[in-house]
Amino acid sequence: MSLADRYSELRACGRVHERQLFPPRRDPGELELQARWFAGDFGKQFRSVCGKEIEVVQFGTWNREAGPDFQNTAIRIEGGEVLRGSVEFDLSDRSWETHGHATNPSFEDTVLHVFVHASEHAFFTRTPAHRNVLQVRVDPRALPESFAANVPLARPGRCQAPLHGLPEERVRGVLDGAAEFRLQRKTARLRRMLEMHGRDETLFQELAAALGYKQNKLPFTLLAQRLPLATLRPQGEETEALLFGGAGFLEAPDLSVYAGETRTYVRTLWDRWWPHRDSMQRLVLPAALWRLGGARPLNHPQRRLGALAAVAGDWSGFIHSLGEKPAAAGAVRKFLLGIRHPFWEQHYTLTSARAPQQMAMIGASRVAEILANVVLPFLAARGVEVWPAYAELPAQLTNRRLETAVTRLFGGDPRRRQFVRSVAHQQGLLQIYEDFCLQDGSDCAHCPFPEQMQRWS
Ligand code: SF4
Structure with missing residues (x-):
């Protein structure tokens, strides 16, 4: 039995059918x-x-x-x-x-x-x-998962004591099992999308969602669905203008609000968007959909859209880097890290001043996310064995949801950092957190996970 199957079994027999402790806080629109x-x-x-x-x-x-x-x-x-x-x-x-x-x-x-x-x-x-x-x-x-994360406040759970005494290999084994299970679920989802939308549109939509980060996953997904590659690619150099127009970022026709080189860039976008504007008006995203604050300036959605436009502009290069083998991870990483854009390498937003130094279009941590959530699941959906490459991906960053999960399960265990050094273990931990912590309605008292862990061998 594979580790993923074992985790699936653990998850199924440990299913808690009680009120969720942290029920979803919002209705999706x-x-x-x-x-x-x-x-x-x-x-x-x-x-x-x-x-x-x-x-x-x-x-x-x-x-x-x-x-x-x-x-x-x-x-x-x-x-x-x-x-x-x-x-x-x-x-x-x-x-x-x-x-x-x-x-x-x-x-x-x-x-x-x-x-x-x-x-x-x-x-x-x-x-x-x-x-x-x-x-x-x-x-x-x-729905299997929601677009937005539901993050409760962190405090150590009942797991921390039993996990504290467990040998490292056993903890790693469970994390591997949960990660493999999560990868299989992503792969199944990608497979369904491939059936429905084909290779290019599936990858384009998933790439867009990954560039949207958590805050803007929805508008990026909508944009890629509404302006699919089949529409964009024949437009050649107008692709970027269509994306910015469709995003609603070209709604202010007064170019005097832009300074020097930005005005030239926006004017070019405007001139290219203008002929399409009336026919595409209905597809333009409402401004309220975007969350423009709260993220690091480097990750502003307008910069990310510039990156998406750059990838769309060299789509055959992206597909070529992908190949059909696990080694594709290296080639795709190189391709994405090498994305260039004369304006967005120097600017955070359409209204910001020129940055003092050149910035990467897509940073190493986002590339790792794209590899873990898009590229490797895609290859797996095409029948390629990707687990070894997936298991080796180093984790670049952590986030609040992950920190919450680490605290819930490991509390003050000095080994807690070691368990989240790889993307796979981070993903495994998130899977456990969603399957157990977020399903538990007993403040840990009736959660079966600690006992299940003890039996994992
Ligand atoms: S809910 Fe379950 S898995 Fe989460 S911390 Fe409590 S005992 Fe552990």
């Missing part, structure tokens, strides 16, 4: 849920409200015109013929009526109405021509 629908997080197989089996064969594209959210989609009903059309995703079934879709001809080709909340009384989705549209209700609580 409509845009986030739409992004997760498109990413396939809700799955592909559904049962309609009227009991029919629905398979989403093709998730289509984000609609940039008036009409349903996704167009060119394809579904199969009860295993029959493929039905093509559009999909509308709303928070409530009633939104179909209250948003005026029922009388809007643009919604006539809708084949599926997806929503989260159902009204008390049965509600039928009807098109302007009085065609009944199948309804699917989805449950965001069933």
